[in-house]
Amino acid sequence: MSSTRVLEISVGIFVAAGIAALLVLAVNVSNVTAFHSGDQYIVKASFDNISGLKVRSAVTIAGVTVGRVKAITVDPVSFEAVVDMAIDSKYNEIPVDSSAGIYTAGLLGEKYVGIEPGGAPDFLEQNSEIHLTQSSIVLEKLISQFLFSQSDSDKKDK
């Protein structure tokens, strides 16, 4: 083998190794294939409060991720948060009377949208809206309610 051939082969190995490393990062580290490929459809839902939900948060049914939050805006009239969810078109048989709630994974974990399927014969389509929603639980409000109710009951006891 001539020395230029050795040189060319080693450069080839170098470039291939670099691209392989990029692929490892893309597939193994960031799991790029999960929800970038494939068709999706957009479903909207309005919430009174979404505190902590972010774009790209997971949308789940029975704990299985079926989509991602695509955009979060405020309705200028009702001042409700409108959450656009991109749902994988594999899951195109979600009943229209399903309800959506914002939950927390664990006590301090990430917020996600959980969809509870209903029983209607029609299915959600592109740009349809989920009407039954349950807002995110704001921990501070719960704690203050608890504290105030405690102090009220203390007063009554006296």
Place this chain on the structure above:
Amino acid sequence: MFDWFAKVGKNAIDFFARFGREVLLFIQAVIGFATLIPRPGLVVQQLFSVGVRSMLIIIVSGFFVGMVLGLQGYNTLVDFGAEESLGVVVALSLVRELGPVVTALLYAGRAGSALTAEIGLMKATEQLSGLEMMAVNPVSRILSPRLLAGIISMPLLAAMFSAVGVFGGYLVGVDMLGVDSGAYWSQMQAKVDFNDDIVNGVIKSFAFGIVTTWIAVYEGYSCIPTSEGVSRATTRTVVYSALVVLGLDFLLTALMLD
């Protein structure tokens, strides 16, 4: 009093004159890329000396940096019972920051200094003037292939650094310290975003590849053609590259986190 102003003014003029020369040389070298199309062999040769020869040091350091991140991250996270997130800590710090920055610093020390010394010595032994005598443009013949090879190699080297580092962190975290293997990968995959994290890391390493090779090539090309001049130029390459990489890293991070 006036001497002081004169000094400041002279320094400012020198700085901008130098910067202007650097930009002009860079533009000339980029224009020279066109002359490389019929002769890709020149770039392959430089890819070998710039990229392939830096591969070993990059891979070994990536491995050790990943292992250190695994150890340090574990010791901090275990206090909060969050050692399952070790994969996220290791992967994000490597992909976003350490991969591009440490690779660029090592690259400046390993390949940048060699480029400066090589070009400086060519100048000192009048090979560059010789090329010019033969009506060969030394910028497009000598500098362009080196610049292009550097720009190609840096993102590849940084990707290798990060990938090997993630496995180093896995070795320490999972095999030595007993973090759950499934949690290491699944948490990492859930939290690391392709567009926000990995592509940003690649853009960073690309930018670092441009500036470090640019500095190395400029310092070599403009050095004083004596043995002392070459040695000074080599030192300047490493120092300036390190400073510019760290400064640029802050700028790019600030822009990208927007």
